[in-house]
Amino acid sequence: MSQGNEQQRQRPIVVPGEPVGDSKFYIPGMNTLKISDRFFATTVGIIRVDGKRLDVISLKSFYQPRIGDLVIGIVKEPSIAGWTVDINSPFLAFLPLSEYPEKRIRLSRDNIGRILESGAVITGFIKDASIFSSPVITLKGKGLGVVSSGTLLNITASKVPRLIGKKGSMLSVIERATGVRLTVGQNGRIIVHSEDSNIIAKIRNVIEMVERESHIYGLTERVEALLLGRKS
């Protein structure tokens, strides 16, 4: 950003090793390292202060699974008693047969590779995530299951909270302006429940803007202006 006004409105970007706070005032949070009384950023990102807690939100990241997260996965392959699922994370998740809804599956009779084929898109909750085993997904729950139509888009996982906004404000702005429903997974995958190429192009532009400008204040207004074709 070369303009003076724009610069003032930006959240400062920190780089690894940069001092970000002092333990007199803050508690070190995500992506920070405490050395004696000071703490330092461990990644390139922006500072977020929540009460006394100070986090560095990285500009780009992969998804770290947490219990209860809604994720959008891509079935990779069937395995013994379940399926391995790509959840856009360094870890492959596992969907056990017992967490597949509705149907009673008999391993001796049913070919589980046909029930969920490679490449199938699913929405599920993370049921279990620990450092000792693969994250476990469940499809049992309202609105969960296999997605057969729509468009799949991606955003870096650390920008998902920004895309959703405070209490879903940004998401509702997008849904209201485009008239389509979006399912946003915490793992950086988004399903747009539409196949209209004009709407998809608009939403792609919004996602690009969120990725590019999430550190600049007033993002929701700019997104609204972009969607409604106004000048911000």
Add this chain to the structure above:
Amino acid sequence: MSITEQRPIISKLEKQELFRFLAEGRRVDGRSLLQYRNLSVQLGYIEKAEGSALVELGNTKVLAAVKVGVALPFADTPNEGILIVNAELVPLASPVFEPGPPSEESISLARYVDRSIRESKTIDLSSLCIVPGRSVYSLYIDLYILDYDGNLIDASVIASVNALSTTMLPKYSLEGQNIKKLDEYFKLELKDYPVSLTYAFFGDKYVVDPCLNEEYASDFTVSMTVKSDDRFCAIQKNGGGMLSPRSFLDLLEKSITLGKELRRVAYSQIVKK
């Protein structure tokens, strides 16, 4: 024994979208079926190498560097210099690249680039002889894939030729039985400017310069290298599926037309007008 790696899985929704666009004669990223992504070339990117170039084709980024040495020639070509191409698919470029010994894909890429340069006679290898049968120049082209978003072959050929065009060779003098390196350099002369064109096939439809998702979703890809005189010097098909004779002839024609345009952009900094 090597095992051919399987292509990563692309989701059904992305595949459906891709085919929906193809049916309308468009592509997801807004390009037409026979349109290349933006191409940029930076010459002399690495100071320590004798020649180098960084090529960005859309989000695909390839760095080519040329190192020059003196070696014993091969017994069957005592008057010719040595050309060796090596490709490194570094893990930072893509989650699908793993550290370890060279994969089948990296060997295939290096061999194709080698074939494109060697068979197009881009370098006159006989001009790289210092003492016949004893000392010749050896050129090592190292390709580093820094970002992978499909179509490595075309980007790598363009990067290699651009890197070769910037290569400076040290001069040697003969002193008795030995050779001595002088403090003088001369420029490597290029005889041709080949370009590779890669097509991804989806049934009977095809697109040029496939991005990563298109590459993964396609039945197979075909790469063709065209010389400046519109002759072909390398052709390779990757993946299963059948290429019909009609499609093949069609590709030859398209490659000549598209190759002219691509050559103009790719080598704009090095070809004398």
